Amino acid sequence: MPSQTTRVAFMCMQNAGRSQISTAFAERERERRGLEDEVEIVTGGTHPADHVHEIVVEAMDEEGFDLAGRSPQAITTDELESCDYVATMGCSTLELDTSADVDVRDWALADPDGQDIDRVREIRDEIEEQVKMVPGQR
Template sequence: MTAKLSVLFVCVHNAGRSQMAAGWLRHLAGDTVEVRSAGSEPAEAINPVAVAAMAEVGIDITAEQPKILEYEVARDSDVIVTMGCGDTCPVFPGRRYEDWKLDDPAGQNLDAVRPIRDEIKARVSELLAGLQRAA
């Protein structure tokens, strides 16, 4: 039996996009994938509009807290998905990297965040399908 793959979602504040992506992957993959998220400059709290958008689809991310991107977490992740963290994301040979261009939900209302949430779901679903094919 092989160890679980780990996926790290990284954005600047770890308060919106990366938290929604982590919520989707936990929801869709269950305990088959280790899910991590972090930010290069974490906020004090998760964006309440991102929390509300996820709650609309039955995913509760209220218990999550923004975390600083730590070298060891990135090094020990199999897949690293960046969402606007730029050059602050460390690069490790042998890791799979994806850079998702997504609008930032910061400062936006729920109507503006819903399409971001839905695009993240589509990308996470595609990522998970690829991981399952490779397993």
């Protein structure tokens, strides 16, 4: 019997830093655990930037991820409410209808934009640990 797909979203304002890092780690975890058919990953921002922050691209490249070709995307409340789990990065401007049976967690992460590389590495590593605890990824 096929299992139900778990839909997971990572969102922030610009979709150019924290949510992009989260998505990359979640995609890797999904692949490592063989959950490609069970976990759908969505990412976006309420006010997407033009490109992923260069410092984020640099920090993730150190971990073997190429985010240079990714583009920040817009995300809507309807999309988020169709998810099982939504991780906001500490900057959400959306009000989600929690009666939609969505598990919303605010990770309250520092914004990597404008930070030095050492601080961005700390944020990246914190995100990696958070992603490992996301329902559906276990």
